[in-house]
Amino acid sequence: MPATATRDSRSILVSKEKPSYGATEQRLGDGRSDLMPEVTKMKALACRECRKEYPTEALHVCELCFGPLEVKYNYDDIKGRISRDSIQNGPKSLWRYKELLPVASRPTIGLHAGMTPLVHAKNLGAFLGLDELYIKNDCVNHPTLSFKDRVVAVALTRARELGYETAACASTGNLANSVAAHAAQAGMQCYVFIPSDLEAAKVLGNLIFRPKVVEIEGNYDDVNRLCSEIAGERRWAFVNVNIRPYYAEGSKTLAFEVVEQLGWHAPDQVVVPMASGSLLTKIWKGLHELHTVGILQNVQTKVNGAQAEGCSPIATAFKHGRDFFQPVKPNTIAKSLAIGNPADGYYALKTAAESGGSMESVTDDEVREGIKLLARTEGIFAETAGGVTIGVLQKLVKQGAIRKQDVTVAYVTGNGLKTQEAVVDSVGRPFRIPPSLVKFEQMFGQQGAA
Numbered sequence: 001m002p003a004t005a006t007r008d009s010r011s012i013l014v015s016k017e018k019p020s021y022g023a024t025e026q027r028l029g030d031g032r033s034d035l036m037p038e039v040t041k042m043k044a045l046a047c048r049e050c051r052k053e054y055p056t057e058a059l060h061v062c063e064l065c066f067g068p069l070e071v072k073y074n075y076d077d078i079k080g081r082i083s084r085d086s087i088q089n090g091p092k093s094l095w096r097y098k099e100l101l102p103v104a105s106r107p108t109i110g111l112h113a114g115m116t117p118l119v120h121a122k123n124l125g126a127f128l129g130l131d132e133l134y135i136k137n138d139c140v141n142h143p144t145l146s147f148k149d150r151v152v153a154v155a156l157t158r159a160r161e162l163g164y165e166t167a168a169c170a171s172t173g174n175l176a177n178s179v180a181a182h183a184a185q186a187g188m189q190c191y192v193f194i195p196s197d198l199e200a201a202k203v204l205g206n207l208i209f210r211p212k213v214v215e216i217e218g219n220y221d222d223v224n225r226l227c228s229e230i231a232g233e234r235r236w237a238f239v240n241v242n243i244r245p246y247y248a249e250g251s252k253t254l255a256f257e258v259v260e261q262l263g264w265h266a267p268d269q270v271v272v273p274m275a276s277g278s279l280l281t282k283i284w285k286g287l288h289e290l291h292t293v294g295i296l297q298n299v300q301t302k303v304n305g306a307q308a309e310g311c312s313p314i315a316t317a318f319k320h321g322r323d324f325f326q327p328v329k330p331n332t333i334a335k336s337l338a339i340g341n342p343a344d345g346y347y348a349l350k351t352a353a354e355s356g357g358s359m360e361s362v363t364d365d366e367v368r369e370g371i372k373l374l375a376r377t378e379g380i381f382a383e384t385a386g387g388v389t390i391g392v393l394q395k396l397v398k399q400g401a402i403r404k405q406d407v408t409v410a411y412v413t414g415n416g417l418k419t420q421e422a423v424v425d426s427v428g429r430p431f432r433i434p435p436s437l438v439k440f441e442q443m444f445g446q447q448g449a450a
């Protein structure tokens with residue numbers, strides 16, 4: 001495949017994109033028409049450091065100071081177009097929050113992502129001593145059973161708008177699964193890049209969708225570095241590299257949904273697993289956006305970050321009171337969170353501190369215990385990242401950082417069937433008997449040994 005110069009492709013994009021910014025009729029997912037010109041929604045991409053603004057194209061770093069770019073919106077315009085009612089009348093997916101998502105036209109990819117259950121976890125709450133514990137259960141997200149279905153729905157819808165035909169990503173596992181599935185459905189070419197030590201179900205969960213799966217002999221940080229280089233050569237939509245500003249916005253829907261599901265209240269505490277740290281920062285951004293557009297009265301949510309001890313650059317920095325982190329070489333069963341040099345680590349530290357929240361890390365044994373505790377109390381089988389969240393939740397309760405009456409939301413972001421290796425040796429074995437009633441009674445009868 002020929003390498004395309006990014007400069008050229010960018011100028012093509014600008015001309016291609018213009019028509020969609022006119023005052024053309026837009027149709028929402030539920031069939032209502034919306035005659036407002038979309039140009040008013042997204043204002044620009046802005047550098048998070050020096051605030052320099054760029055057009056809303058496939059750009060991700062500031063050319064002045066190399067800071068990351070972020071989508072900036074015209075909240076005054078959005079305010080007039082969004083309300084609790086308009087959201088509740090929207091589609092039963094994350095697209096009900098379309099006004100606060102960075103897409104210009106009608107969503108085309110990932111139409112069923114989001115709106116996962118918020119479970120009042122009374123059993124786990126009683127065990128931990130919490131009256132109002134909720135699990136946001138993204139183990140059952142559509143179509144690939146993790147939170148990544150949110151960010152991919154937004155990133156690839158935007159990538160399509162920008163004229164891309166090939167989807168790609170650097171992944172710790174779940175992202176690759178989601179990009180591969182969405183690309184298959186959308187008829188896009190697809191390349192996914194993963195470290196070579198992933199769980200079997202996450203590898204198979206790519207191959208089944210027939211993308212080009214490229215295993216890199218190295219860890220995620222090696223994968224990511226290579227993908228940045230490839231992104232400079234090929235005109236591909238790397239969802240978490242050149243499309244990253246749009247991708248990251250999809251995470252806000254985990255804040256929006258929780259607020260709506262709590263009856264339009266912000267939680268007192270959230271516990272969020274961190275890989276790059278992006279999800280944590282966007283939950284905070286989402287909560288404040290709801291306040292800015294007048295949907296939420298006030299936000300006093302404490303945002304707490306969770307990592308595995310074997311890869312805890314952000315949590316370790318936080319516990320040492322630093323606002324910068326030291327990159328590490330990951331060594332943990334929580335592979336989906338194993339990013340040693342987290343792109344949003346610095347902003348995650350700032351967010352937790354600003355919100356009055358905290359950060360903690362747990363050992364691999366505590367990750368396993370967390371998975372099993374959630375399963376036996378709430379009937380939810382989470383992957384290792386979920387074990388990290390539950391383990392850290394338990395620690396924060398013990399430390400008194402989360403109190404009995406706090407409305408607390410623990411984000412459980414991926415499905416346990418994808419990381420069976422983590423617990424297969426610690427869940428026991430089935431009882432095994434011949435097909436005989438006598439044998440059954442011997443094992444499970446009144447005087448039996450069961």
Ligand SMILES: *Cc1c(COP(=O)(O)O)cnc(C)c1O
Nearest residue numbers: 174275276277278279385413414
């Ligand atoms: C990717 C991922 C996260 C968080 O990722 P960030 O890079 O911090 O946004 C959390 N849980 C699971 C299961 C993931 O796959």
